[in-house]
Amino acid sequence: MANILWGEADTSSELNTSWHRVRVPARILDERGHHCAITHITNLIPPVPNPKIQELISKADVIVLERLLVSDIQPRILEWKALGKKVISTFDDAYHLLPDSGGIPKKTWRGGKKAIVGHNANGSEKVGAILNQFRESLRLVDTALVPSRVLLEDYKPFCPTIQFVPNVLHPDLWKGLKRRPMDNQFVIGWGGSSAHSASFRDSGIVPALGAICRAYPRVHIHLQTKDPSILIPMDKFGVRYDSGMWIPFTAWPQVVARFDLYIAPLAGNYDDRRSSLKKIEAGMAGIPFVATNAPPYQDCGGGSILVENKSSAWVDAISSLIDSREERERLALEGKEWAESLFQGAGEMYEKVLSI
Numbered sequence: 001m002a003n004i005l006w007g008e009a010d011t012s013s014e015l016n017t018s019w020h021r022v023r024v025p026a027r028i029l030d031e032r033g034h035h036c037a038i039t040h041i042t043n044l045i046p047p048v049p050n051p052k053i054q055e056l057i058s059k060a061d062v063i064v065l066e067r068l069l070v071s072d073i074q075p076r077i078l079e080w081k082a083l084g085k086k087v088i089s090t091f092d093d094a095y096h097l098l099p100d101s102g103g104i105p106k107k108t109w110r111g112g113k114k115a116i117v118g119h120n121a122n123g124s125e126k127v128g129a130i131l132n133q134f135r136e137s138l139r140l141v142d143t144a145l146v147p148s149r150v151l152l153e154d155y156k157p158f159c160p161t162i163q164f165v166p167n168v169l170h171p172d173l174w175k176g177l178k179r180r181p182m183d184n185q186f187v188i189g190w191g192g193s194s195a196h197s198a199s200f201r202d203s204g205i206v207p208a209l210g211a212i213c214r215a216y217p218r219v220h221i222h223l224q225t226k227d228p229s230i231l232i233p234m235d236k237f238g239v240r241y242d243s244g245m246w247i248p249f250t251a252w253p254q255v256v257a258r259f260d261l262y263i264a265p266l267a268g269n270y271d272d273r274r275s276s277l278k279k280i281e282a283g284m285a286g287i288p289f290v291a292t293n294a295p296p297y298q299d300c301g302g303g304s305i306l307v308e309n310k311s312s313a314w315v316d317a318i319s320s321l322i323d324s325r326e327e328r329e330r331l332a333l334e335g336k337e338w339a340e341s342l343f344q345g346a347g348e349m350y351e352k353v354l355s356i
Helices: 015-032 050-059 071-082 104-110 131-138 149-155 194-201 205-215 228-236 253-256 279-283 312-325 327-343 346-354
Strands: 002-006 037-041 061-068 085-091 116-120 125-127 143-146 186-191 219-224 241-243 263-264 289-292 304-307
Touching: 002 015, 002 050, 002 312, 015 037, 015 061, 015 346, 037 050, 061 253, 061 304, 071 085, 085 346, 104 131, 116 304, 143 149, 205 228, 205 312, 219 228, 219 253, 228 241, 228 253, 228 346, 253 279, 263 279, 263 312, 279 289, 279 327, 289 312, 304 312, 304 327, 312 327, 327 346
Parallel strands: 002 037, 002 061, 061 085, 085 143, 186 219, 186 263, 219 241, 263 289, 289 304
Antiparallel strands: 116 125
16 A cells, blocks of 8 residues: 655645645545545645654655645655655646636736745745746656646646546535425526636626526526626626625535536636536536536536537526426436546546556
């Protein structure tokens, strides 16, 4: 059995991608008898880490680094490889295409040479966007793992051994979900960050939802976002909706379970490089799924209707499912079988890509 040390990039208060790229894989491998340890990636950067971290590094057969491949970690990568350890990167975003709506992350990755992107150990400011540092570091690792085939092609020039590894959900959080009581409503749901504003603006979904709300008085939209760039257009087109703030990943499955339909609009090059996570969530919850016909969902299994980004296409697809309980149940079953099959094969997948 292998010892794997994971350097995750999110802090505990902002846990996001680390849940899927680090914590779930680590748990699955632990359940298969391997030994996984997780620390924040910044704990691995000092030339002489604290004794506990140094012991984890010493024991590790494989070191997996999430996202923050800054120049400070390059000497450590070379050091670990010289000791015979495999060093692997995992990430899930098109940092070279981060939109303006991405806020601080865009400044960190693409803000230019004068961007303030953090602080050094002595308290001084770190200056300079990190995209080029990331690319340089990718040339040093043994392989990289990404959940998008388009993203794989983007970064293959920097890491020829890069591999496609989809996100996987552990079923424990998705067991025993409580369905919404019978209330004669039909709830269409979505959740995401401000980086999805173009997904709504350019996909045709907002006027489509307005049309659906006018045609079906019992339809209600739930949006897990407070982003004005998404909500203001909803008001403009007369969409009936409620909205919520970001919630922990442990609470999200229960929100999804209250949907009758999960939607996922996408638009543009940045969205083309997203993972299939929303489809997997819908599948694990047994909810039918309607999404843009774009790369993240094109090679997924059943359980979906994929549409072109035209309001009329969204209206037709959503209406067909509102009108047919039988079709909803068919897609829900197909999606659940597909999502669960991902988990069933995940352990062997992780072992193969980590060469353990």
